[in-house]
Amino acid sequence: MTALPDNALLRPAASSPQRLGDLAAALDLAPAPATADGWGAAEVRGVVADNRRVRGGELFAAIGGAHVHGARFAPAAVAAGAAAVLTDPAGADLLAAGLGVPVLVTPDVPAVLGRLAATLYGEPGRALGTFAVTGTNGKTTVAFMVDHALRALGRTTGLVGTVEVRVAGRAVPATLTTPQPDELQALLAAMVEAGADDLVMEVSSHALALGRVDPLVYDVAGFTNLTQDHLDFHGTLEAYFQAKASLFTPRRSRRGVILVDDVWGRRLVEQARAEGAAAVALAVAAPPEVPADWRVGDVRADATGTAFTLTHRDGRALRTATALPGGFNLANAALAAAMVLESGVDVAALQAALDAAGGLSPVVPGRMEQLSERPRVIVDFAHNTDALAQALAALRPTTAGRLVVLFGAAGERDRSKRPDMGRVAAEAADVVVVTDDDPHDEPPAQIRAEVLVGARAVSGATVDEIPSRAEAIRTVVLGAGEDDTVLVAGRGHETVQEIAGTPHHLDDRDEVRAALASRTGGPTA
Template sequence: MKMKKLLKLMPFYKVTQPLSDITVQGISMDSRSTGPGDLFICIHGVEADGHEYVQEAEAKGAAVVMAEREVTTSLPVVIVNDTVRALAMAASIFYGFPSEHLRVIGVTGTNGKTTITYLLDEIFRNNNQRTGMIGTIQVSIAGKTYPVKNTTPDSLSLQRYFAEMRKAKVTTAIMEVSSHALDQGRVYGCDFDIAIFTNLTRDHLDYHDNFDDYLRAKSLLFAQLGNGYNKGRRKFAIINKDSEQAKRFIRSTSQSLLTYGIHSNADIMAKNITLGETGAAYILKTPKGEIAINSPLMGLFSIYNMLAAAGAAILSGIPLTVIKHAFEMTRGVRGRFEPVREGQEYGVVIDYAHTPDSLENALNTLSEFCKGSIYVVVGCGGDRDRSKRPYMADAAMNRADYVIFTTDNPRSEDPKQIFQDMTSHLSDPFELIEDREQAIEHALKRAKSGDMVLIAGKGHETYQEVNGVRHHFDDSEVAKMILKRMKERPS
């Protein structure tokens, strides 16, 4: 593609030498992956500044550089005032505005994002539609999966994924949208059709200045709804009306609105709710009618996730019978309130709960049907928001009968400092076992018939990061191994 074409959305820029008829073969923002003929765009990231790697990109064969200041190179340099925005614009043009040829559904909030995207994926596939999914666990395009580094990729990767989806004849793209991505402009140029807000509780305050800044970042998805560079299709915002922040999110968008809730009078609601160890039953009330749901997903929070997914499906023209079938046949998401069954007489659940609110919700769900005692094994990640650590401990202490604090991903931090942050204010008894496998084994050996054990914080993760090294560690795998060993060698 001609370089001049990639500049058509940029109102002002200057060049250090004539661009003439330069043809760009690709776009790169990482000198390590730059190829011959690429446009190399310098991004000032959290960990590195692309302006410092221009010569490496030139050595790899880059044809043009885009930067926010003059750089040392023999290549033509296009200087713009904001390379993050310019990257999104150039990527959108290069890949042919692919998100405008898809139905794009974005889900944001502290908890529930992953489950909602998986529920929507099941609904649309049950309606014989090809889907694409971008989120915490993986990227999926028409059934093929790819690993991910961030919950929401950068704008260049997003446009590339959307282009691949279009090529694979995908009709609906479903993605998690993190506060970091919104704040850093990673979704600039992404033409969302439906935006979903789940809830907002303490998280990521290691990145955001305060809770209000976190809220501001999340609300950008709704303020920017209709965010694509070519206009046309109708947009919708779906808001959890039971959330304390619902009004703020409702005010942030001018687009068509659909609300959901259980306690508030909303457009989509759950009535006659029955919760149990085998799932949740309720009446799904919608503007299109009512239908009975009997889902294997446990807990009130799962119902909220289903209400949000139902709203997006209804706005996409999916019949209630298809929604019902997907909800009742779903196997859930790995690491999201995932039961572990190896013939033991008590329940074991793996959950990603890594915020005070999500941990409280998970423990409250267990208390709704647990006939005995509740055990929880939980820790806090290192190099992350320290302010939430005592709140995590409080959620565990207030909702569980037996609490075992252990490591999560300590990263570069000393686990003893993390434990100190979590427990220094506590007076009630708890146990502290630094080795996570030993902590899980201790809980499983102590539990008795009718009890429930919650192993929280890591969910789907298959590693534990210590001092910059990721060691294989899977909570579900470890729990199954211990339970099998206990069955073979009963104490």
């Protein structure tokens, strides 16, 4: 796979120019008072909301920010080649002196940005089969599994998510789970241009609440689960749920596959159907009395993975497996398979494709990623209470020695989950090492102390505190016995640790590999 520069913005190499007058009429945009006559004949070739990404000929979207209005950057955008500016009334006032290019005004720029970008890039979402995955945990793994299945079927895919953005074999590290509206539509246009058949996306609750995916309507949306997370943004668990639920409405998806193993999934099925959505229920661990369209059975797990049968109530059945460990990855694999089948793929075709591909076992960076066998060292993104508990539960049955977990909690995020994370770690592991995650601008010692309150309230486990994450990783890996399992949790694929506003390079996987290399004889993988 070809890696693009980290700051690359994937856009189509070519796009047709469109007249401002036509765009204004279609989207109810008005010229600013100072805009000269004849503005409607001006042409633009795309839209960007970041002046640093202007290549020439775009419409620059100047959005009001919490501290600085985007209109302040309009002169720089024009100097870089922007052909016009879109802003709100406050931004238009800042630009009253004139820029030498047309200025259009709308009351709410973010609300119109996605529709504008889709129009400018020729509605690329309509040319793709589109899959979306949301939920607290498992989004990345399910997205990789859907992408894996589609490629096994011979399709060319685009992938957008937490770990990376991929366009027909070209990849660039992701900066947001879901890109901003202008970037997303440009990505879709690049996918169409590159010959992609399908789009697979992780869709975050933030993106849904902020309208970043609008006006895209997905062919199939999938729901994994809901547990406490992101309450710093949403405020309440109910608001968090409703943000996720908005994906399963006719406005945002044509069909939804919803895992009903928890009460939130069962509630979501009822709510989606009440709103006129086509909602399909999937049961993996749910009891038999829970109604389901697809159900998992004949589960057989061993050291190589988990095989299962996915059966529809109409009798259709698929037998496949995943090498990724844990019951949660069984659920992830079942959801991915059901999503592909609900898109219209024939069961026999998917069966043959997955048989040839060895099941649903893609390599997912930083998701239960095993870096060594003796000792077994695994890096995982588990960064909330439920994900941490599930990861440890998945590893315990196959750990002959001690189960060691190293983790922290992010700063300036939901503080209420910190003692709970400490508690579940101490309940499930033999050794708990609390270290730093991403403190951001919060004192790291304060974060660790709140995690340690929960960990030290549980008797039985050994609980240590090592502030430096690199030192903590080295300590636990060097101290592990050959039969031990070490889970390095919380950051997964991430490579930048932010401390007091300063970014530092830190890749848990690199630190693990360096520590393994220091062990006598090196790692056994």
